[in-house]
């Protein structure tokens with residue numbers, strides 16, 4: 001394949017007065033095509049691809065971490081905005097990345113089509129003729145043996161079992177053998193490059209038809225159904241996914257149990273779930289499954305993963321009139337090692353129809369939750385990620401939560417602008433253990449009743465995944481063959497010895513060898529071949 | 545999974561001793577390299593070999609691979625040569641201690657010993673040294689060992705001091721047999737890639753000297769021919785590249801099971817992809833007229849720089865799913 005370069009180098013444009021514009025245009029297209037599919041262009045494109053992919057590792061990316069990207073842009077002012085406009089925070093869907101990617105694909109196809117043709121032709125044609133001058137080859141032996149040409153040829157043929165061999169007789173009566181071996185290298189190389197092409201195409205398919213959704217489910221028997229985008233907390237659809245026609249299935253999380261070392265390092269996360277899919281949805285059957293990290297639930301081609309977990313404290317608000325409301329809302333871990341969590345549990349006062357009044361009396365229990373409380377003075381932190389001694393440091397806020405403003409709100413936070421404008425005020429601050437409560441100035445009581453666990457689940461759907469794996473395996477196997485197999489040639493020319501070339505009991509044997517690719521290593525094999533052919537040939541007994 | 549403190553302690557001692565012995569071996573190699581005539585002799589020997597050939601019959605020419613030096617030109621063993629042999633023996637000893645440190649870590653924690661950056665660097669450097677020992681037996685390059693041991697010792701020093709992590713179990717996401725397969729493939733590939741990286745740097749020095757004999761006058765004449773360095777780089781890269789490919793593929797399969805997608809342009813994945821493309825470009829460049837030689841060597845060096853970058857930058861600076869370094 002070392003010859004690719006010379007074969008595909010664009011021919012220099014010759015000024016030709018007879019050329020019509022159409023011809024010139026055709027020549028231009030042909031030259032562009034040749035240029036694009038040459039090895040050198042492929043090399044440059046490979047570099048460009050490497051270069052283009054790199055910013056994605058150095059800069060925060062929107063689809064991996066939107067929050068970090070936003071703060072990066074604000075911190076860097078005009079520079080950040082410029083980078084954003086240049087799509088440097090969106091590298092893998094940027095125009096320039098796609099351009100390099102597509103050019104490389106075209107180059108790959110343009111390179112594969114003719115090579116496949118060459119390959120088929122070479123397989124049909126068999127080993128090439130024996131060169132006139134074998135002594136020019138990198139491996140060469142010339143010697144005289146006491147044996148008839150026929151015997152030498154027969155021995156060589158026997159020794160070259162497993163090689164493709166062609167036997168020819170030359171004009172001057174010399175007998176030659178051309179042998180070649182290692183065709184698998186080219187086969188492997190083609191399989192490798194086609195596998196890569198397949199991966200590129202499957203990858204594009206994945207960008208169109210896959211989706212991923214995350215949802216938090218309480219580990220107390222709460223149920224989640226894959227019925228639409230609305231069921232998720234966040235959802236990343238592929239370009240052709242509109243959220244209708246998701247695979248129907250339901251999952252119910254019965255229990256979640258983490259284990260930790262004494263130092264608080266997690267050892268395992270296990271969730272006991274039940275699920276319904278396919279025909280089970282009709283019959284109402286629930287199947288049990290043990291969900292773990294590294295062990296997703298696979299059903300109907302979709303996968304359900306256990307991504308994270310946290311705590312949902314239960315608070316009860318009892319108004320002076322005796323009405324009460326209880327809520328268990330997930331809080332968000334702010335420290336992954338101790339699971340100190342932060343959140344906002346929001347309450348609407350019951351029985352008030354006047355929206356003005358209602359909005360002045362909404363409540364939110366915000367603050368910190370520690371699964372294992374550690375108090376530094378009055379500051380609550382968490383000493384251990386597991387539930388051993390839960391406590392909450394709460395700020396109770398009263399006023400307008402801004403829920404009715406139409407703006408979407410985070411379930412983990414209160415609207416800070418409401419606090420800033422004075423419409424939401426802190427009316428109590430207290431550290432609470434389970435069972436304790438705090439009473440507000442108007443007699444309303446907020447009690448901390450207990451804690452539940454929640455898990456965050458991810459549902460993934462990607463119809464191209466199986467294809468991807470198939471292509472990847474083909475690619476790897478092809479690569480192995482392409483790098484491990486050595487393509488090599490071996491030639492034998494036997495001429496009867498003697499002045500007139502007619503002494504049939506003595507022969508001049510010339511052997512030549514050429515490794516088509518890497519020369520290293522062929523030396524020993526050639527020497528062994530040469531030795532065997534020369535030594536194993538039965539000798540004629542010398543005439544007395 | 546309790547951690548066996550005693551074994552962990554032995555592992556640490558073994559590690560420290562290995563570094564010390566590597567440094568000692570380096571001194572021997574430096575003596576051989578700088579004071580001995582061995583460097584020049586070795587370089588001459590390889591040149592002679594091209595002509596003499598092994599086991600050829602009279603009247604014929606067989607050009608060998610250069611694997612075994614012809615007996616006729618082997619010089620009497622000089623003091624420098626003895627230095628070199630001692631250096632290699634010490635390197636083998638240090639590698640044995642190095643292996644012991646790794647195995648003891650594994651026994652202490654009852655898991656594979658590459659669960660954090662300290663252990664990973666320990667594994668990588670071991671694979672690099674073993675590859676080099678194999679190369680030094682195959683090619684006349686033993687006197688260059690210091691160039692390989694220097695990055696190994698630096699890596700081990702950084703690993704053993706700044707990145708040291710107490711023996712402990714790994715977190716749930718790492719408890720998978722893929723930790724064995726994926727990480728060992730990555731470690732073998734990265735370790736072996738150190739050898740072509742060093743050989744390619746030396747190649748660039750040698751080639752610059754061959755073009756203009758005024759450059760690198762002290763170092764270059766002691767290096768073997770550019771051809772040998774190129775061959776070492778190619779052989780080792782051709783071994784490591786499929787292993788690396790396999791590692792990346794296994795990583796994708798594992799990511800599918802652990803993180804919900806097989807590829808997500810996580811920083812580690814991205815840099816692995818980039819260095820994979822660079823090594824593929826290296827292989828291509830050797831089949832492209834005008835790119836063989838110096839350019840190919842430069843590409844290989846870039847590939848190794850990216851491998852090191854992936855090890856340090858991505859684990860320590862950027863935040864991604866691969867942040868298992870176990871430091872800080």
Ligand code: HEM
Pocket residue numbers: 001002004037038039042046104107108109111112189193196479482483517821824827828830831
């Ligand atoms: C998309 C990126 C590509 C990658 C990652 C890639 C990778 C590889 C690898 C690993 C080899 C084996 C090298 C060896 O046998 O020493 C190879 C060989 C080859 N590739 Fe590619 N390739 C790519 C694209 C292309 C394109 C676009 C072309 C055509 C223009 C091409 C043409 C070749 C040729 C001719 C060989 C044979 C070289 C030889 O046998 O040494 N490749 N490629």
